[in-house]
Amino acid sequence: MFINPEVPLESLPSADNLDWHALHPSFVRRLQLGALIRVLVIGAIGTVAYLLMQGGDSEAMGRFADWLLSYALIAFGVFAASILIWPVIAVPRRGYVVREKDILYKTGVLWRSVKAVPFNRVQHTKIDSGLLDRRFGLANLSVFPAGAGGHKIRGLGTDTAERLRVYVSERIEAEAIEPADDERSPPPDPRTEAGAAPDNGPVTDAG
Amino acid sequence: MKSLDSGNWQRTSPFAIVFFIRTSISQIRGIINLLAAFGVSLIFLRRMPRLDLVILADAVLIVATGVLRYWFFRFRIEADRLLIREGILRKTALELPYDRIQGINVERSLVDRVFDLVTVQLDTAGSDAIEARLPSVRAEVADRLRARLGAGRGVEPTGQTRAAHPLAADQGPLGSPATGTDAGRPDGTKSEVLLRLNAGDMIRIGLARIEIPAVAVIFLALWNEPRELPRRMAESFGVVPVLEWVEGVLAAVAQGLSQAAFVAGLLVAGLAAVVLITIIAAFLRYHDFTLWRGPAAYRSRAGLLSQREVAVQFPRIQRIVLLQTPLARCFRRYRLTLYPAADDVDELVVPLLDGATAESLRREVLGDESPGLTLLPANRAFVRVSPFHIRGLALKIAIAPALALPAILFFSGVLGRALAEVSVWILFWVLIGGLVALAHWWRIGYMHDDDGMSIRGGFFDRNVDAFLFRKVQYVTVKQSLLQRRRRLATLEIGLATETVSVPYIDRGLATRLRDYILYKVESSRRRWH
Numbered sequence: 001m002f003i004n005p006e007v008p009l010e011s012l013p014s015a016d017n018l019d020w021h022a023l024h025p026s027f028v029r030r031l032q033l034g035a036l037i038r039v040l041v042i043g044a045i046g047t048v049a050y051l052l053m054q055g056g057d058s059e060a061m062g063r064f065a066d067w068l069l070s071y072a073l074i075a076f077g078v079f080a081a082s083i084l085i086w087p088v089i090a091v092p093r094r095g096y097v098v099r100e101k102d103i104l105y106k107t108g109v110l111w112r113s114v115k116a117v118p119f120n121r122v123q124h125t126k127i128d129s130g131l132l133d134r135r136f137g138l139a140n141l142s143v144f145p146a147g148a149g150g151h152k153i154r155g156l157g158t159d160t161a162e163r164l165r166v167y168v169s170e171r172i173e174a175e176a177i178e179p180a181d182d183e184r185s186p187p188p189d190p191r192t193e194a195g196a197a198p199d200n201g202p203v204t205d206a207g
Numbered sequence: 208m209k210s211l212d213s214g215n216w217q218r219t220s221p222f223a224i225v226f227f228i229r230t231s232i233s234q235i236r237g238i239i240n241l242l243a244a245f246g247v248s249l250i251f252l253r254r255m256p257r258l259d260l261v262i263l264a265d266a267v268l269i270v271a272t273g274v275l276r277y278w279f280f281r282f283r284i285e286a287d288r289l290l291i292r293e294g295i296l297r298k299t300a301l302e303l304p305y306d307r308i309q310g311i312n313v314e315r316s317l318v319d320r321v322f323d324l325v326t327v328q329l330d331t332a333g334s335d336a337i338e339a340r341l342p343s344v345r346a347e348v349a350d351r352l353r354a355r356l357g358a359g360r361g362v363e364p365t366g367q368t369r370a371a372h373p374l375a376a377d378q379g380p381l382g383s384p385a386t387g388t389d390a391g392r393p394d395g396t397k398s399e400v401l402l403r404l405n406a407g408d409m410i411r412i413g414l415a416r417i418e419i420p421a422v423a424v425i426f427l428a429l430w431n432e433p434r435e436l437p438r439r440m441a442e443s444f445g446v447v448p449v450l451e452w453v454e455g456v457l458a459a460v461a462q463g464l465s466q467a468a469f470v471a472g473l474l475v476a477g478l479a480a481v482v483l484i485t486i487i488a489a490f491l492r493y494h495d496f497t498l499w500r501g502p503a504a505y506r507s508r509a510g511l512l513s514q515r516e517v518a519v520q521f522p523r524i525q526r527i528v529l530l531q532t533p534l535a536r537c538f539r540r541y542r543l544t545l546y547p548a549a550d551d552v553d554e555l556v557v558p559l560l561d562g563a564t565a566e567s568l569r570r571e572v573l574g575d576e577s578p579g580l581t582l583l584p585a586n587r588a589f590v591r592v593s594p595f596h597i598r599g600l601a602l603k604i605a606i607a608p609a610l611a612l613p614a615i616l617f618f619s620g621v622l623g624r625a626l627a628e629v630s631v632w633i634l635f636w637v638l639i640g641g642l643v644a645l646a647h648w649w650r651i652g653y654m655h656d657d658d659g660m661s662i663r664g665g666f667f668d669r670n671v672d673a674f675l676f677r678k679v680q681y682v683t684v685k686q687s688l689l690q691r692r693r694r695l696a697t698l699e700i701g702l703a704t705e706t707v708s709v710p711y712i713d714r715g716l717a718t719r720l721r722d723y724i725l726y727k728v729e730s731s732r733r734r735w736h
Binding site (some may be wrong): 175 | 548618679680681682683684685686687688691699701702703704705706718719721722723725726728729731735736
């Protein structure tokens with residue numbers, strides 16, 4: 001029998017007051033190391049450029065290089081300090097929550113955003129980790145719905161990321177659409193009982 | 208005649224070479240763009256006499272590639288799947304089970320129409336965009352595919368293959384170019400013609416599509432240099448002798464007229480040319496536009512020389528967009544677009560329709576799921592967003608250009624000498640930013656009922672986006688520094704085709720809407736595409 005009781009708006013689950021999970025503690029270090037490498041590379045390039053301009057024959061070029069240096073050093077110092085400090089400010093403000101029906105990710109210091117992706121719209125998930133990530137035992141989890149957008153949660157511990165991916169995959173299967181009242185009905189799947197606990201066998205990526 | 212049944216690898220008709228040449232050209236568009244600076248090449252021709260050989264060699268290469276691609280393109284219709292093999296050096300084999308094919312779109316270029324052929328485009332499920340086309344095949348191939356698709360569905364209740372394809376029903380009339388206007392007769396199928404556009408409508412489409420800003424820029428340029436601009440344009444297009452002849456004639460005429468009248472005439476002529484071009488474009492693209500409702504899909508067909516058919520299945524429609532350009536507003540017409548979920552399926556564009564038709568289409572598409580919405584931008588139910596949006600937007604528009612000049616002057620050490628000019632500059636940008644932001648804010652509005660939402664926006668144009676909550680992919684609540692101080696937020700709603708947003712609404716409202724949309728998505732057990 002089809003029942004469709006009215007839902008009082010106040011009783012809807014709110015995504016406002018949640019216990020946000022923090023990212024992995026060494027993620028700040030990983031970002032800082034990445035920033036340091038970038039600072040060193042840019043600094044090296046700048047030094048080489050300065051020496052080339054100084055070492056040239058042109059007098060004017062040498063003076064231009066000196067003039068440039070005074071501004072460039074200040075700009076470079078501000079830039080280096082900010083990208084080295086920024087992770088300390090930004091990372092604690094990021095966080096994620098996994099609920100039964102969706103996964104939320106918040107980010108941003110000046111521009112804050114909270115994005116929610118329902119599991120029954122997720123097309124596939126992905127875990128990736130770069131060289132630096134692996135050095136700190138970190139991994140990134142991406143959750144893709146149809147179209148653009150979706151999450152890329154950076155800085156999870158490798159274990160956490162894998163557990164999350166498995167959980168998300170399970171939830172995707174559990175939330176798979178039941179035989180539709182629209183056309184193109186897929187064969188009925190006994191596992192897709194609404195709200196039932198996931199009892200999946202081998203977990204696979206929905207992608 | 209060869210049988211179309213299983214087992215035979217077959218080629219398409221040789222006229223597909225035209226299709227492959229076109230594909231090659233679009234693939235090497237970068238080079239073509241260089242060649243398209245044709246005027247420049249003509250100017251240099253005298254200095255580089257071998258350039259014509261280069262162009263010739265390119266043309267030969269493109270044609271040869273087209274012929275080779277035709278030669279290596281084979282397809283095979285089997286009982287349960289369609290196989291396509293193609294590629295000259297890099298071979299690809301595509302296997303398309305019929306149950307993955309959502310529908311068949313048919314396109315007929317001029318060549319196709321003369322020789323009674325069709326280009327079949329297969330609409331495949333899934334988000335991976337596969338280019339599955341059978342160029343310039345006999346019409347019966349499309350029929351055969353449709354029949355196979357229908358058979359493969361088994362107990363498929365929609366019966367979409369036969370009934371939803373008007374082309375299948377009136378293959379006869381379409382096949383012969385002389386009776387093209389007869390096409391679209393439902394002919395005993397369940398398809399129903401919803402809309403048909405005539406020549407007068409083509410003129411309206413042309414007028415509605417005139418780009419006012421672009422025209423304004425051209426006219427401003429003309430006004431400043433009425434004689435120089437045409438000459439320079441002519442030089443760059445390599446038609447100086449033609450221009451000189453025209454100028455000779457015009458000079459004789461102009462002697463009798465004052466310079467002012469001449470300029471005015473030039474402007475009128477320019478306007479007439481722009482209008483003529485857009486109207487011709489409208490005729491080419493939308494001639495004999497017909498919209499059907501089949502049992503499972505909307506289907507449109509249009510085109511003067513090459514005809515295009517587009518089909519969009521009902522449940523796959525993700526959003527409806529109604530757009531009105533300033534000129535279309537003069538004759539109270541709109542343009543409506545139905546966006547389906549998949550990337551590899553074209554959206555269906557209804558180039559011209561009135562408000563009542565748009566609303567009845569909206570009622571059909573959204574069904575009784577969301578009866579409270581509207582598509583018409585003038586509707587009073589649209590709620591404006593917070594006026595603080597003007598400030599935020601003006602800041603966003605003006606800040607970079609306003610600060611760029613002072614920064615440049617500062618670093619060149621002359622800021623102190625140009626303070627007055629700089630303050631005028633900043634004031635100018637603040638004014639521009641404020642006006643643009645005000646105009647944009649004036650357009651923005653939103654409304655929703657229990658199951659869907661309409662968002663109005665635009666700057667020159669007015670457009671309204673309508674969608675159902677249960678088709679939403681993700682929801683974001685965003686807050687900038689300014690918004691946090693005013694307890695405002697921007698609600699961003701991700702759909703499978705596009706992200707739409709409602710800026711600067713009350714933060715509490717934004718989170719409530721977010722929670723409600725999530726509830727709608729998560730409790731929905733229906734397919735969203």
